Amino acid sequence: MTERSFPGYDVLDKRDTPSWNDATRSAIDARLAVPREPRFFSSDEFATLEAVCDRILPQPADRQDPVPLAAYVDAKIFSGQLDGYRFDKLPPQGEAWKIGLAALDHEARDRHNARFRDLSRADRDNILREMQQGRLEGDHWQGMPLKLFFMKRVVHDVTDAYYGHPTAWSEIGFGGPASPRGYVRMDKNRRDPWEAAEGKPGQEERALVENKHVV
Amino acid sequence: MSSDPFERPRAANGRAPDVFKTGGWIPMRQHRDVDEVDFAIVGTGAGGGTLAARLAEKGFSVVAFDAGPYFRPLEDFASDETAQEKLYWNDPRVVQGADPIVMGGKNSGKTVGGSMVHFAMVSLRFRPEWFKARSTLGYGADWPIGWEEMWRYYDQVERDLSISGPITYPWGPPRPRYPYRPHPMNAAAEVLARGCEAMGMKWTPTPLATVSAPRGEAHPCVYRGFCRFGCSTNAKQSTLNTYIPRAIRAGAEIRDLAMVGRIETDAGDRATGVHYHRDGQWRFQKARNVIVAGYAVESPRLLLNSATDRHRDGLANSSGLVGKNLMTQPNQAVYGKSKDEIRWNKGPPSLAITEHWNYDDEKDFHGGYCWMGQGPLPIEWAKTMTTSRGIWGDELRLAMQDYNYQVGVKMVGECLPSENNRVELADQKDRYGLPVAKITFGWSENDKALIRHALDQMEMSMEAAGVTDLFRQEEDANHLGGTVKMGDDRRSSVLDADCRSWDVPNLFVCDGSVFPTVGGVNPSLTIQAIALRTADRIEQLAAHGDL
Numbered sequence: 001m002t003e004r005s006f007p008g009y010d011v012l013d014k015r016d017t018p019s020w021n022d023a024t025r026s027a028i029d030a031r032l033a034v035p036r037e038p039r040f041f042s043s044d045e046f047a048t049l050e051a052v053c054d055r056i057l058p059q060p061a062d063r064q065d066p067v068p069l070a071a072y073v074d075a076k077i078f079s080g081q082l083d084g085y086r087f088d089k090l091p092p093q094g095e096a097w098k099i100g101l102a103a104l105d106h107e108a109r110d111r112h113n114a115r116f117r118d119l120s121r122a123d124r125d126n127i128l129r130e131m132q133q134g135r136l137e138g139d140h141w142q143g144m145p146l147k148l149f150f151m152k153r154v155v156h157d158v159t160d161a162y163y164g165h166p167t168a169w170s171e172i173g174f175g176g177p178a179s180p181r182g183y184v185r186m187d188k189n190r191r192d193p194w195e196a197a198e199g200k201p202g203q204e205e206r207a208l209v210e211n212k213h214v215v
Numbered sequence: 216m217s218s219d220p221f222e223r224p225r226a227a228n229g230r231a232p233d234v235f236k237t238g239g240w241i242p243m244r245q246h247r248d249v250d251e252v253d254f255a256i257v258g259t260g261a262g263g264g265t266l267a268a269r270l271a272e273k274g275f276s277v278v279a280f281d282a283g284p285y286f287r288p289l290e291d292f293a294s295d296e297t298a299q300e301k302l303y304w305n306d307p308r309v310v311q312g313a314d315p316i317v318m319g320g321k322n323s324g325k326t327v328g329g330s331m332v333h334f335a336m337v338s339l340r341f342r343p344e345w346f347k348a349r350s351t352l353g354y355g356a357d358w359p360i361g362w363e364e365m366w367r368y369y370d371q372v373e374r375d376l377s378i379s380g381p382i383t384y385p386w387g388p389p390r391p392r393y394p395y396r397p398h399p400m401n402a403a404a405e406v407l408a409r410g411c412e413a414m415g416m417k418w419t420p421t422p423l424a425t426v427s428a429p430r431g432e433a434h435p436c437v438y439r440g441f442c443r444f445g446c447s448t449n450a451k452q453s454t455l456n457t458y459i460p461r462a463i464r465a466g467a468e469i470r471d472l473a474m475v476g477r478i479e480t481d482a483g484d485r486a487t488g489v490h491y492h493r494d495g496q497w498r499f500q501k502a503r504n505v506i507v508a509g510y511a512v513e514s515p516r517l518l519l520n521s522a523t524d525r526h527r528d529g530l531a532n533s534s535g536l537v538g539k540n541l542m543t544q545p546n547q548a549v550y551g552k553s554k555d556e557i558r559w560n561k562g563p564p565s566l567a568i569t570e571h572w573n574y575d576d577e578k579d580f581h582g583g584y585c586w587m588g589q590g591p592l593p594i595e596w597a598k599t600m601t602t603s604r605g606i607w608g609d610e611l612r613l614a615m616q617d618y619n620y621q622v623g624v625k626m627v628g629e630c631l632p633s634e635n636n637r638v639e640l641a642d643q644k645d646r647y648g649l650p651v652a653k654i655t656f657g658w659s660e661n662d663k664a665l666i667r668h669a670l671d672q673m674e675m676s677m678e679a680a681g682v683t684d685l686f687r688q689e690e691d692a693n694h695l696g697g698t699v700k701m702g703d704d705r706r707s708s709v710l711d712a713d714c715r716s717w718d719v720p721n722l723f724v725c726d727g728s729v730f731p732t733v734g735g736v737n738p739s740l741t742i743q744a745i746a747l748r749t750a751d752r753i754e755q756l757a758a759h760g761d762l
Contacts, residue, residue, distance in 0.1 A: 004616040021447060023291055027298035056607050084303055084319035088311035125608065132605065155601045159611070163593040164297040172618040174593050175560060177294035179447040182437025186562055188402035188555040195558065198619070
């Protein structure tokens with residue numbers, strides 16, 4: 001697979017257009033202002049959390065302002081934002097995360113005599129993949145079902161944070177907020193001028209120009 | 216921006232929010248707690264909101280409670296998946312069983328107007344035979360209501376909501392023309408149509424509760440595609456901007472941020488009012504009759520939490536069936552990639568539908584299903600990819616970049632009732648000190664056969680439409696039903712045909728939990744039709760002194 005590109009497209013350019021209402025502006029402003037320091041996790045746990053987020057959704061190395069994924073996970077738990085359900089086999093979200101992060105460090109120590117955050121990407125991925133497949137064992141997991149914890153807690157929270165962020169919307173060419181203007185062109189292969197233009201091979205220049213006018 | 220709708224109730228001081236105007240108000244009649252009102256209604260969604268309007272219009276005094284806030288869509292609704300989670304019932308609930316039900320946006324609401332505020336607007340009638348599923352189709356249970364009568368109430372609710380739909384609907388007995396013209400199809404709907412045509416199946420533009428032309432103070436739909444996160448332009452005809460304003464105009468009072476925790480009963484078998492939490496304290500509203508309309512989890516929870524020495528197993532529960540027979544509709548999907556740019560986030564998500572397998576009985580399992588177009592927004596799409604394909608990391612980030620090319624169809628199917636699937640009380644308490652719901656669910660063998668059939672059929676249709684890189688979303692469910700079922704016999708049901716408790720004659724339940732079977736279509740139109748019927752029946756009962 002190769003990366004698609006939407007050259008020059010930034011969904012935030014539409015902030016002051018009819019595609020954003022006041023409620024949207026205030027919601028996104030608050031999201032972009034998320035505190036970067038942990039309020040729920042200890043700074044030690046937070047460092048492990050960052051090392052997890054970095055593998056669940058690796059961001060391009062040249063990205064100037066990466067989405068602060070760990071900060072969103074922390075903020076969600078700190079503010080008491082719940083999902084509306086809890087699997088009976090999993091502890092409440094904050095407790096589950098704390099057990100999981102400590103257990104990941106435990107695994108890293110057993111295998112590599114290092115903290116999880118200090119492992120190579122490949123070593124971190126190996127441990128995470130084994131968690132996904134339910135192949136890790138030990139009292140340090142405190143009986144948490146690994147597959148459930150991995151997919152319904154770890155991946156769930158991190159992807160929610162990433163794809164709720166304007167940077168991710170720009171990356172996938174999503175139009176983003178759309179109220180009150182909405183859309184006019186509904187047919188295939190038609191874009192409204194305020195939607196992302198894709199820089200398909202040979203069309204990068206045109207897309208760049210079009211994406212400067214998504215207003 | 217005006218006041219925070221979560222901070223303190225908006226419906227107070229003789230006025231309620233005008234949902235059509237930023238910062239606007241409309242006058243509202245109010246009652247004192249000590250006034251014995253004719254009806255205390257718990258919940259203001261498809262069941263409770265509709266009933267509040269009709270009962271008030273018939274001259275009854277009504278107070279309707281909702282645990283959630285009272286929003287004005289124009290000022291309170293962002294175009295954003297995360298921010299709009301404020302519309303859901305996100306309080307603690309425990310889920311368990313072989314196939315635990317993920318609760319939240321697809322099956323709950325906590326706002327004046329209920330989950331209709333964020334529903335996908337799909338407005339379908341039941342197949343007539345489903346009202347007698349046991350006697351005509353050999354499965355599930357019979358409803359105590361006949362389809363001809365329901366057909367008349369469907370007519371009424373379709374007019375009340377100005378449903379936009381096709382001139383002729385391809386399945387079932389004739390129905391009147393939909394009040395408003397159908398919406399134009401988006402690219403995702405065209406793919407559904409192509410797939411159906413290739414398989415020799417009928418399809419149609421979906422009857423939707425969002426207006427295709429102006430209606431009163433509502434502008435036509437602008438196709439912004441955030442329908443399932445609240446309509447910020449009021450094109451959607453939800454309870455919030457249809458029956459609730461009607462209710463208030465007719466003299467009903469709405470109480471927002473008012474959580475009902477218990478129904479009070481006298482020494483005998485009559486309800487006397489409801490205990491509710493509002494403005495930081497518990498209060499008691501006297502009422503001659505109580506109607507519970509909190510949907511298939513909160514309604515049984517309230518009945519169970521209202522147990523007394525006389526009603527030890529919960530109120531209205533001599534049958535032992537309160538909380539039992541929980542059903543959730545299978546909501547599996549098949550997704551893939553188109554060579555064309557689809558941009559499925561534009562427009563209502565389900566602009567085209569096929570009900571083929573609801574009306575074709577050449578199947579080796581019970582029940583039916585429909586499938587419809589889809590347009591998941593990025594967070595939901597990422598969740599679909601991670602849970603269905605198990606991908607994360609670079610693989611996920613790259614796959615997500617095909618967003619504008621993705622297309623798919625999703626089923627709404629029939630789940631059969633089983634007493635093993637249930638809502639009970641957990642040991643855990645919520646912020647009001649009330650035991651939370653514990654929800655147990657697992658698909659039956661019949662459910663699994665229906666899901667397999669649907670996935671095969673949907674996949675064939677997508678292949679036939681030229682969609683590639685197909686994958687199945689095997690794990691998903693949505694609308695609920697069954698936990699306070701109606702019936703003809705007090706031993707095998709909780710309510711009679713009028714949604715009235717067999718045990719407590721001045722207690723009614725009116726929402727999706729009364730469904731003895733859920734059918735293979737989205738339930739809101741049927742819930743509202745039942746609410747309209749219940750209001751008429753209550754009027755008749757009152758006239759005969761039977762209330």
